[in-house]
Amino acid sequence: MSDRFHIDTKKSDVLVIGAGGAGARAALAAAMAGAAVTLVSRSPLGQGGLTPSGNGGYHAAMWPGDSPEIHAEDLISMGCYLNDPDLVYTMTSEAPMRAKELAEFGAKVNFNIPPKPAEPQMRFPRSLFCPGREILRTLNGKLRGMSNVTILENHLATRLLVSKGRVVGAVTLGLSDGTIRVCTAKTVVLAAGSLGELYPLTSQEPMGVPTGSTGTGYAMAAWAGAELVDMEEIQFAITPARGPNRGMRCLPWAKMVNAKGEEFVTPGEGPYSDIVARDVWREISEGRGPVIMDLRGELRDTSRKMDPVTELRGKILDDMEAMPWQKPVEVGIGSLYCMGGVRINKDTQTSLPGLFAAGEVSGNVHGGRRVSGNAFPEMIVFGARAGEAASKEALAMLSVPEADQDQVNSEVDYLNTLVEGSKTGSVDHREIRKEVRDIMYKDAHMFRNETDLTAGLQRIDEVKAMLPKLACGQGLIYNLDLVGCIDARAMVTTAGAVLTAALARKESRGAHYRTDYPELSTEVNHTVLRSMDDGWDVRLVPVSPARR
Amino acid sequence: MTYATLEVFRQDASLGIAPHFDIFKVPLDEKDKTTVLEALEYILMNLDSSLGFRRYCCGLQSCNSCLMEIDGKAAPACHTLVEGGRTTRVKPLEGKVARDLIVDK
Ligand SMILES: Cc1cc2nc3c(=O)[nH]c(=O)nc-3n(C[C@H](O)[C@H](O)[C@H](O)COP(=O)(O)OP(=O)(O)OC[C@H]3O[C@@H](n4cnc5c(N)ncnc54)[C@H](O)[C@@H]3O)c2cc1C
Ligand code: FES
Numbered sequence: 001m002s003d004r005f006h007i008d009t010k011k012s013d014v015l016v017i018g019a020g021g022a023g024a025r026a027a028l029a030a031a032m033a034g035a036a037v038t039l040v041s042r043s044p045l046g047q048g049g050l051t052p053s054g055n056g057g058y059h060a061a062m063w064p065g066d067s068p069e070i071h072a073e074d075l076i077s078m079g080c081y082l083n084d085p086d087l088v089y090t091m092t093s094e095a096p097m098r099a100k101e102l103a104e105f106g107a108k109v110n111f112n113i114p115p116k117p118a119e120p121q122m123r124f125p126r127s128l129f130c131p132g133r134e135i136l137r138t139l140n141g142k143l144r145g146m147s148n149v150t151i152l153e154n155h156l157a158t159r160l161l162v163s164k165g166r167v168v169g170a171v172t173l174g175l176s177d178g179t180i181r182v183c184t185a186k187t188v189v190l191a192a193g194s195l196g197e198l199y200p201l202t203s204q205e206p207m208g209v210p211t212g213s214t215g216t217g218y219a220m221a222a223w224a225g226a227e228l229v230d231m232e233e234i235q236f237a238i239t240p241a242r243g244p245n246r247g248m249r250c251l252p253w254a255k256m257v258n259a260k261g262e263e264f265v266t267p268g269e270g271p272y273s274d275i276v277a278r279d280v281w282r283e284i285s286e287g288r289g290p291v292i293m294d295l296r297g298e299l300r301d302t303s304r305k306m307d308p309v310t311e312l313r314g315k316i317l318d319d320m321e322a323m324p325w326q327k328p329v330e331v332g333i334g335s336l337y338c339m340g341g342v343r344i345n346k347d348t349q350t351s352l353p354g355l356f357a358a359g360e361v362s363g364n365v366h367g368g369r370r371v372s373g374n375a376f377p378e379m380i381v382f383g384a385r386a387g388e389a390a391s392k393e394a395l396a397m398l399s400v401p402e403a404d405q406d407q408v409n410s411e412v413d414y415l416n417t418l419v420e421g422s423k424t425g426s427v428d429h430r431e432i433r434k435e436v437r438d439i440m441y442k443d444a445h446m447f448r449n450e451t452d453l454t455a456g457l458q459r460i461d462e463v464k465a466m467l468p469k470l471a472c473g474q475g476l477i478y479n480l481d482l483v484g485c486i487d488a489r490a491m492v493t494t495a496g497a498v499l500t501a502a503l504a505r506k507e508s509r510g511a512h513y514r515t516d517y518p519e520l521s522t523e524v525n526h527t528v529l530r531s532m533d534d535g536w537d538v539r540l541v542p543v544s545p546a547r548r
Numbered sequence: 549m550t551y552a553t554l555e556v557f558r559q560d561a562s563l564g565i566a567p568h569f570d571i572f573k574v575p576l577d578e579k580d581k582t583t584v585l586e587a588l589e590y591i592l593m594n595l596d597s598s599l600g601f602r603r604y605c606c607g608l609q610s611c612n613s614c615l616m617e618i619d620g621k622a623a624p625a626c627h628t629l630v631e632g633g634r635t636t637r638v639k640p641l642e643g644k645v646a647r648d649l650i651v652d653k
Contacts, residue, residue, distance in 0.1 A: 042604070043602075043604040043613070044602070044613065046611060047602070047604060047605070047606070047611040047612070047613035048604030048605075048613070049604070052606035052608070052610065052611045053606045053607060053608060133606065133608075133610050133611065176646060176652055178562070206605065206606060206608065207585065207586065207605065207607030207626050208583075208586045208589065208607075209585050209586060209589050209603065209604075209605045209607060209626065210589075210603060210605075211604050211605065211606075212603075212604045242577065243577075243581070243582075247607070428597070430593055430597065472597070473597060473598040474563055474598075475560060475563050475598070475647065476562060477560070477562050477600075477646055477647050478600045478646050478647040478648075478650050479598075479600075479647075480592060480597070480598075480599070480600060480601075480603060481597040481598060
């Protein structure tokens, strides 16, 4: 019989789950307001998640003649009017101030905006620049020096705790010390990042290795009863399909040919155009692939200068002779960003009392399309607002609510059974991961239709039925097999949410393209999902009218 | 199909596993080279799910998450190549080994 996990408890005013840009900024805001903060991260601080690979584009309306209103209008029109205008205006209004604040904290932010707008549809240039790793270095440096902040690195949150209709904390699994911690708090900020790993090819796996973007945040929110919004809106992008630079973002204006050597890309599109990505996916999915990208010749310099990360990666990868500017490479379509997510208002409150959400895990800022350089302001603006709102509410409460002991026990038992069941269980999490990714690739990729989505949902149900038989190898310390099981459970839920929302949106809007409903519908609705015992409750909710 | 050979350091005091090396053969697509980090990911996902290494990465040689001793030198696994027909030896950096290639500060 193997060991069981140690159990410990941790009480705080504010519990922050996830330490990417959004979580770190939230933790800092809450700590600066005087709250006792616990920050939980599945990876070591500053590593893991998407922020460390974020290039650094941070859009803010600071060019002469530009304004937060114009910035917001641009984003809403690019988002196909699916954005929540309240969230967009909040973000564009605060983006300049929050960037200056980052600089005051010590981050090297480049305020010299290059004069050309990042995409042709943007009316003004807006690209401030501060790489994700610089943002994290700055925020983490401050957090490490604060006595009211407890940092739990290598801690995976596995489930939110709900008591009397309020979120009162989370169960976390300490990978480094084999300890399950029952973390209770007056308020909880969910900042657990994205879900790119639901797809077999994704820019959320730089260099082909995961970032932990398995969608645990969406799943935990759903299990707790929080609403998810517009989960069908997932942005895809062109990326090398294999080799060490798999997942690296590519530049669609490069020359691309199909198997017959024909060029097929719609001319005149911007660098991050999803129309071009769709062109590529059409060739691949209709059997005219492989699609080969060739960046040799005069394109080489333009594309390398596109962004500093490509440049950085390029230098290193040049040595590996694996770059499209050294030899033609096969490209595919990978997931890049999730526009949908946990439904929030401008104070980052979710539909559940006690639960706040910020960063990529939250939904509705970008509507049907995220414009490049606008995820960083989202993460910083709403990260800060989440920390402020969560600490304000927490500091007005007298005591930390108690967790529901039955719920705690059931999660602790679940985790113990996984490691103890290694001899009896028969399902390997890797089978589930593979199956989920295959479903998402076949049935919920760039082109969707009712038949595929229905088939995908049926397959998800079959996978769900396998979950109770999950088992993993032994060990309480850094047991990646166990982590895989926990991720698998979340992936099944999150994939189910995407498929369900995609089936409910019977139109093509933004990134969501239905071959059976190729037109925009005249009414603009959000898909709003709530997890029920027997599936999802799906509602279509009209988008609130734009301000002014 | 060519194969890269990896000699990977293994140890887990909590499970009574004494230090030793395990040998894995990772298939390489002829056209592609593979990084040490990707090779470890391949081992984890296909050959041995009990392997411990720091898996979440930036892939940019900037987070230091993947630093390990590769053929005797500290190097980022995300930017070091394995090659067909050659053996690469990977060990954790100096420190207290938590599991296999993971050292805790
Ligand atoms: C290659 C690439 C380049 C990009 N470049 C840009 C850019 O230039 N400009 C821009 O605006 N946007 C960019 N983006 C998007 C942007 O990087 C992300 O949207 C943003 O970093 C998300 O921040 P976050 O804090 O919400 O999530 P993340 O940075 O993903 O952080 C999530 C955190 O949660 C932790 N976590 C997850 N689940 C759990 C759990 N269950 N328990 C405990 N911890 C957990 C993770 O370890 C991580 O610390 C880019 C994205 C990619 C993939
Ligand atoms: S993964 Fe970040 S340095 Fe290698």
